[in-house]
Amino acid sequence: MFVLEKRPSPSQFWTYATPVLAVILTMIAGGAMFALLGKDPFIAIRTIFWDPLFGEFAFYLRGQLLVKAGPLILIAVGLSLGFRAGIWNIGAEGQYIIGAIFGAGVGLAVFPTETRWIFPVMIVAGAFGGWLWAMIPAILKTRFNTNEILVSLMLVYVAQTILSKAATGFLRNPQGMGFPGSRNFSTYPAARNVELIQESGMHWGVVAAFIAVIAAYVLLQRHMLGFQIKLAGQAPRAARFAGVQPTRLVVLCMGISGALAGLAGMFEVSGPAGQISIDFASGYGFTAIIVAFLGRLNPLGILLAGLVMALTYVGGEMASTNLNLPSAAIQAFQGMLLFFLLAVDLLSNYRIRLLNGRAV
Amino acid sequence: MTTELLRIDGVTKAYPGVVANSDVSFAISKGEIHALLGENGAGKSTLVKMIYGLVKPDSGSMALHGQPYAPARPSAARNSGVAMVFQHFSLFEALNVAENVALGMENPPPMRTLAEKISAVSTEYGLPLDPTRRVGDLSAGERQRVEIVRCLLQDPKLLIMDEPTSVLTPQEVDILFQTLRQLSAEGTAILYISHKLEEIRALCDEATILRRGKVVGTCTPRDVSARDMAEMMVGAVLTPPARSARKDWGDAHAALEVTGLSAASPIPFGTSLKDITFSVQRGEVLGIAGVAGNGQDELLLALSGELRSAPEMVKCFGSPIGDTPPNARRALGxxxxxxxxxxxxxxxxxxxxxxxxxxxxxxxxxxxxxxxxxxxxxxxxxxxxxxxxxxxxxxxxxxxxxxxxxxxxxxxxxxxxxxPEVVIINQPTWGVDAAAAAFIRQEILDRAQDGAAVVVISQDLDDLLEVSDRFAALNEGRLTPARPTEGLTVDEIGLMMGGAHGMEVAHHG
Incomplete structure (x- = not known):
């Protein structure tokens, strides 16, 4: 038998060790699941975690890693600020879609003008679109005290409806012979989010993700607003005592996370995805929630977590094609990661004491 | 009267990094009111938690009625006839008195029987309680009665009371003491934990004094002066705070002026502020007394800026600030x-x-x-x-x-x-030891000397009588007019605080 004992201060060691432990536990439990499915667990785990980095097709897959990690990190960094303050924006997926539509819309509106101002204006438009979509739950919360979790989540489905309308209607390629989907940005150099280094997967969205990581790190460590965000999340009454205005914080955090999600959508549509299509939304906005928690809501942690998550995506796809694993198994595998992360999180604030034994 | 009820023998309990109790021994006889005296962190709480079965001693033994006694959990302690009234009440505000009492029982009787029992016990001991009233509507003193009645229903042999008077008016304290004396006369032993020396002198038969986990002395409180007990408890000579004559700053306006302040409480089951008026000059300390839950928290929120009011309701040197947020007020001092x-x-x-x-x-x-x-x-x-x-x-x-x-x-x-220019403190010495309390009071007086206007809100009358120039009391969200502290009697203070909140003197039936 054992009891849980609250630590006087959160353990520094376990704060950093729990994500690693969670990944290891996921490998064990996931391996067991793959074994039950009749696959060799070692090959499956190797296909997911090793082959994309060092295997036969690594030259291609490594690039895919950054392509997948970029939007995840960009969105997760924004979400983490709100999550730290206890503001739960669950609708990043919707903000991502609206950002993509705004960004692509600006680009497509001026097609085929060639000037170097187009891409920067698209960036601003994408961020604005995401911000605007996030302002709906933010203002409803501050004015009418609605629940931002529900409203932001519901708006994802609204955004998806708008997306299919855009793909089949107002943004449809006039020269697309009636097929749904907008013009492809790969045929429009001025508005294109180019790959900066050949085969690296590095595009402007990845650059933006790195900038966001650094900016969020500085904000949280050094800036008054970062302090207020942390305080509001940990001790709301102390935050009011310290002069934090909760409504201002809600608007700011929702705005930042929405704008970053919108940016991610815009970079995606003008780069890797290439066009507005019905199936443009690929769940980055939801996966980023896992990434944010996997990274312990810490910008540097999110950077690593985004890369790990991208690895399970890229590796998971490999595993499902090479080993014939059902894609549901891969999703379950990713779910395990979040589950174990939240479970072992306990260790940073509690210690396990075996009865008649010493503390661990 | 000399039959021994509980004996504690060489009990030691260590936590990582600190020894809470080291070789503590003492004994309580049947019907004795025994004081456990000590500063914060002296190990009083750990000791009573061991007696009540919440904590297990590392070594040493306890005996109840001469039999070995080692309760594994509070229910075992209760079955052996040990009951405890905690400093912080564990009551559900949304439930009524009888429901709260039933929640603490292993096999609660039907509600109607229980309500009758509660009424019977409470009248017998002069603690009137209506079993059907909702706890959220009760005063702190009444809530304590619920806790006491809950214990008395178990017919305890030993009743442990942890700092019971911190939420009571002086009149309520008197009535509580009569109840405790009545219990003692019937043979119930009481272990009374406090740091209020005058109370212990008035009530207790014997006292055990703890310092840093060890028993440093025992005494018969009636025969020893409060000062001697305090020095035993602290292990040092105490000096009361010194105050020098007040300077006249010759200001046109008071540093803090509150006029007709009314505000709804933002706290669930809180007390709204009703038409509060007072002013504090520079260099002056205004003490605000009151039993817990009479609007103290709300008053602090309204002054700190966390609870906004109309601009004119709060003024600083004549300029209206009632609608400004906390940091704007901090900028003003x-x-x-x-x-x-x-x-x-x-x-x-x-x-x-x-x-x-x-x-x-x-x-x-x-x-x-x-x-x-x-x-x-x-x-x-x-x-x-x-x-x-x-x-x-x-x-x-x-x-x-x-x-x-x-x-x-x-x-x-x-x-x-x-x-600071204006200082607002709620409960400055809550939970600090005697030496630190004296230090904090001195610091408050020094700030006033430097020219700050100070408002001290406290439930500890010692705090207020030592530091304040003028004295007012909060009662159900209203503030009495402030009176000079000098010359106030404890009875007058008690009446300002709302008297005995309808309590009756115990009458044994």
Whole structure:
């Protein structure tokens, strides 16, 4: 038998060790699941975690890693600020879609003008679109005290409806012979989010993700607003005592996370995805929630977590094609990661004491 | 009367890094009122938790009625006839009295029978209680009666009371004492934990004094002066706070002027403020007494800026500030120390440095263009730690890792070292030891001497009588007119605080 004992201060060691432990536990439990499915667990785990980095097709897959990690990190960094303050924006997926539509819309509106101002204006438009979509739950919360979790989540489905309308209607390629989907940005150099280094997967969205990581790190460590965000999340009454205005914080955090999600959508549509299509939304906005928690809501942690998550995506796809694993198994595998992360999180604030034994 | 009920023999309990009790021995006879006296952190709580089965001793033994006694859990202690009234009540505000009592019982009888029992016990001991009233509507004194009646229903042989008078008016204290004396006369032993020496002298037959986990003395309180007991408890000679003559600052306006302040409470089951009027000059200390839950928290919120009112209701040197937020008031020289340390005055999981920044950012100019100057904040936090004798391994530790008294010293120090113009403190010495309390009171007087207007809200009359120039009391959200403290009698103070809240004197049936 054992009891849980609250630590006087959160353990520094376990704060950093729990994500690693969670990944290891996921490998064990996931391996067991793959074994039950009749696959060799070692090959499956190797296909997911090793082959994309060092295997036969690594030259291609490594690039895919950054392509997948970029939007995840960009969105997760924004979400983490709100999550730290206890503001739960669950609708990043919707903000991502609206950002993509705004960004692509600006680009497509001026097609085929060639000037170097187009891409920067698209960036601003994408961020604005995401911000605007996030302002709906933010203002409803501050004015009418609605629940931002529900409203932001519901708006994802609204955004998806708008997306299919855009793909089949107002943004449809006039020269697309009636097929749904907008013009492809790969045929429009001025508005294109180019790959900066050949085969690296590095595009402007990845650059933006790195900038966001650094900016969020500085904000949280050094800036008054970062302090207020942390305080509001940990001790709301102390935050009011310290002069934090909760409504201002809600608007700011929702705005930042929405704008970053919108940016991610815009970079995606003008780069890797290439066009507005019905199936443009690929769940980055939801996966980023896992990434944010996997990274312990810490910008540097999110950077690593985004890369790990991208690895399970890229590796998971490999595993499902090479080993014939059902894609549901891969999703379950990713779910395990979040589950174990939240479970072992306990260790940073509690210690396990075996009865008649010493503390661990 | 000399039959022994409980004997504690060489009990030791250590926690990581601290020995809470070391070789503690004492005995309680049947019907004896025994005081357990000691500063905060002296080990009183650990000791009674062991008697009540919440904590297991590392070594040593206990005996009840001469039989070995080692309760594994509180229910075992209750079955052996040991009951306890905690300092913090464990009652559900949304339920009525009888329901609350039933929740604490293993096999509660039907509600109607229970209600009859409650009425019977409460009238027998002069603790009138209506079993059908909702606890959320009761005063603190009445809530304590619920806890006491809950214990009495178990017909205890030993009743442990942890700081029971901290929520009572003087009149209510008198009535409680009569109830306790009646219980004692019927053969129930009472273990009475307190640091209020005059109460112990009035009530208790024997006293055991603890210091740093060890028994440092026993005495018969009636034969010893309060001062001698205090010095035994602290292990040092105490000096009462010194105050010098007040300077006349010749201001046209009071530093803090509150006029007709009314505000709805933002706290569930809170008390709304009703038409509060007072003013405080520079160099003056206004003491505000009152039993817990009569609007103290709300008054602090309204003065700190967390609860806004109409602009004219609160004025600082004549300019209206009732609608300004906390940091705008800090810029004018306001500092505030709320009662609730963890969660309101401080963020539990943040370090002392971060907690120093929490309220000191404005007055200590700890930011530049919105960026935090952590090294400056850290230096200041270290100054506060050194100056206010905060015992901590460093300023990096989380606020919740500090003991209550140490954290209070830090938080009071944080506010008072900001060169304030207006100081508002709720419960300045709550949970701190006698030496630290004396120090905090002296610091409050020194700030007043430096020209600050000070409002001290407290349930501890000793606090108020020692520091305040004028005295007022909060009762159900209303404030009595302030009167000069000098010459006030305890009876008058009690009546200002709302008298006995309808309590009757115990009449034995």
């Amino acid at each position: 306001f500092v505030a120390a709320p009662e609730d340390r963890l969660g309101h005055a401080a963020a539990p999981d943040m370090s002392l440095v971060e907690n120093a920044f929490l309220s000191g950012a404005v007055r200590k100019t700890l930011t530049r263009n919105g960026f935090i100057d952590w090294s400056k904040t850290k230096r200041w936090a270290e100054e506060v730690v050194a100056q206010y004798d905060v015992r901590t391994p460093g300023t990096w530790v989380a606020a919740r890792a500090l003991s209550g008294g140490n954290l209070q010293k830090f938080l009071i120090g944080r506010e008072l070292s900001q060169a």
